[in-house]
Amino acid sequence: MKRRLVLLSNSEILFRLLIAAVISGIVGFDREYKNRPAGIRTHILVCTGATIIALIQRQIGLDALDIAINQPELRSVVRSDEARLIAQVVSGIGFLGAGTIIVTKEYVKGLTTAASLWVVAGIGLALGMGYYEIAGMGFVIIMVVLSLLNKIIRVPTLKKVEVSFVHKLPTKEFLSQYFEENHIKIRDVNFDVQIRDERRIYTNVYTIELPKGYSYAEMVEELSLYKNIVRIRLISV
Structure with a gap:
């Protein structure tokens, strides 16, 4: 008798996507409020997209495990790398972040926004894989860095x-x-x-x-x- 693994339910998928949209929207609000190149919509799209890719990767892994359990003759040909799609997100988001950086002879702007895009992609990946603790603690640290750190620590600049x-x-x-x-x-x-x-x-x-x-x-x-x-x-x- 075949045993079917419990895959991600529709409610769980929707919950992860909504959490990703809310968290990234808050980060995007901070950037848009400070008149930075990437705002709420950009951050939500990046984080939600990363969550979708992580969900796909998790689903692929569960499907591969299901085949390995119920069809032993295919174990030697079934492969699933949990980090493959995730690695593509981590490297690919750099191109989007680079578009927010403005370099002139007098200043460089947009580095923080580029970093915030990169880090919300990381939160999206964590949520998509179901690591809520990592995503939650990461979100708290991000908001402290973006909104409170410059009020707590002032670095004199020349x-x-x-x-x-x-x-x-x-x-x-x-x-x-x-x-x-x-x-x-x-x-x-x-x-x-x-x-x-x-x-x-x-x-x-x-x-x-x-x-x-x-x-x-x-x-x-x-x-x-x-x-x-x-x-x-x-x-x-």
Whole structure:
């Protein structure tokens, strides 16, 4: 008498897919709220897709085991690699994540979003295979990293600000006073001067560290109001 293995029920499949959609939707909401390239829909599609592939892989494994039990003569030809499809997801999601990364001369954006896509794919795989504990703990850690970590741990970062100005002495005095009053630490400074239309244009490149709660955008806006400054911009370190 043949013994039929208990395969995944429709309710179990639907439950795993819904959990994947909810978890990835929350992660996607965080990315979309922060105006990142990939939002709710992208994260849900990636995670749900990974869950579907994991479900297929699990079903293939169960089918192979069922054949091996009920048809012993086929055991030598039946093969099932539980990691084959999963490995394709892990490597393939990198191409989608790469599309969210923007690289310019001044900055690199989208790395965190690319990583979040990759990690929700991992959650989808865990859910599809039925490892709810792994998916649940992974989700908690992801949300802590995306939403709370930068509030708990602040890593000081150095930025370079290029300031071009005229009237050297009063402007340098103004800049020094501004940095001192706003507790902006100057780690390094480079000087340059050019003559344009019989006028001297001085350019200083400051490597600075801002105090907590003070943004670079705020600093640039305030400095740009000074009449002797003709250009100011952030550049990569």
